[in-house]
Amino acid sequence: MSHTDGPETSHPRIEAALGVVEREIECVEAELTAFRRFRSRVSSVEPASPGSGGVDATGGGASSMLATATKPDAGLRAVRSAYRETVMDVPHFEAEYDDTLEANVAVEFGADLAAQIVDGTRLTPQVYEAVLAASERAQDERETMLPVLERERDSLATVRERLDDCERRAVVLGENARRTVDSTRLSAIDERLADAEAECEAVAARRQRRLHDRSAAALSGIDETSLTQYLYADEAVTCPALADVVACLETVRRQRRYCLK
Template structure:
């Protein structure tokens, strides 16, 4: 990541944008979690009594029509009615009805089911005969897993927001001091003033390095929590893909640190000039 020189990045603007991105993801994920909870509630209400389509049932009209010789759970030859329609309507009116679903996923009903629950559920969810009580329980388990994944993402995003807020506030404070030194006329200062400048700039440099280490530790924690390998996209890359920098706070750390080091070099040059 390259180091910029003065005037440098607008620290407050980058921090604010980063916070808004994380907060947006938290809000979106909370809504997805609630949608899956609503979907689970709708699934629990579906009748999967084992005698629903048994021989002799009075509910003859509701039985699925199968072609002779067709395996009822093959996914071929069955009609999509009754239970499968209830599942479709439940998913569409909860998860797929989220206002950002189309822009975020741009998926059909079948594609969304496959992504969330795996291809093995396609047959079960498109054929009434296959949606047995055990299949219903398995689907509810998958829905619970989807909710837990959102829970995990929420925890990571909340930790990320806390880190961005804390590190961002420190960087904003340092950047304000940096602007003071950037406006100073070093050539007009005496040795004592320049030496004080140098000492304080060294402390600011240490502070920037500490903030960089804090951010890197947070990013490593994200990777460890989610069991990500080095070739996997990590949380900042996922969250900040649309921003100019995938690691905006690390970018700021580098930018401000570069400005502090530039000022330190100017101070050293000015100190030498006092002896000439």
């Protein structure tokens, strides 16, 4: 922002970051709902009985037994359909993942369980229980992630609000400084600019503490620094709030330099 700009402020990196976080919250909420629906549907599926699948009860001989062995049972088909119609049906699935059933299940549930779901022929009690447990873990991961993302969103919004205040004051004070040549008046303006600079530096310090808050990471199981890399790796900067703090500080210091000429 140049000294000719009015008091309107802009923090483009924070605005972009807020958009990223809001989209991620929407995705995680959609996936959480999808996994809840998936687990609910699977809960109503009956697994194969422990002794089924190895006896030819149709009288069709070896060929009938082979066909039965290679065709997935109703329970396994129901699990596959439920996964496709819930987890793979979230609005952002194609844009974010665009995976096959096996690839996505492997990411969420592990490669071994994915192989049993996609390539298996029977929904055994063991596979059934493993699917329920894995879907619950997937829910838990998203339930843990949501408040972390919400805290990041709130932190960004708070930084933006504080920077808006600092920058508006700096611009107005800078305009006042350019209307006077009185040294006493300029000194008083500079003192107020120094307060704005100190507040801006305090915003940066609070943001830094949050990024390195080990207690928060231990509580959530998610390291905040890793979170910023995950969220902002494709953005212009990976520390958007701090980048806009630096820009705000430069605005304040530019006004101070004029006062101290």
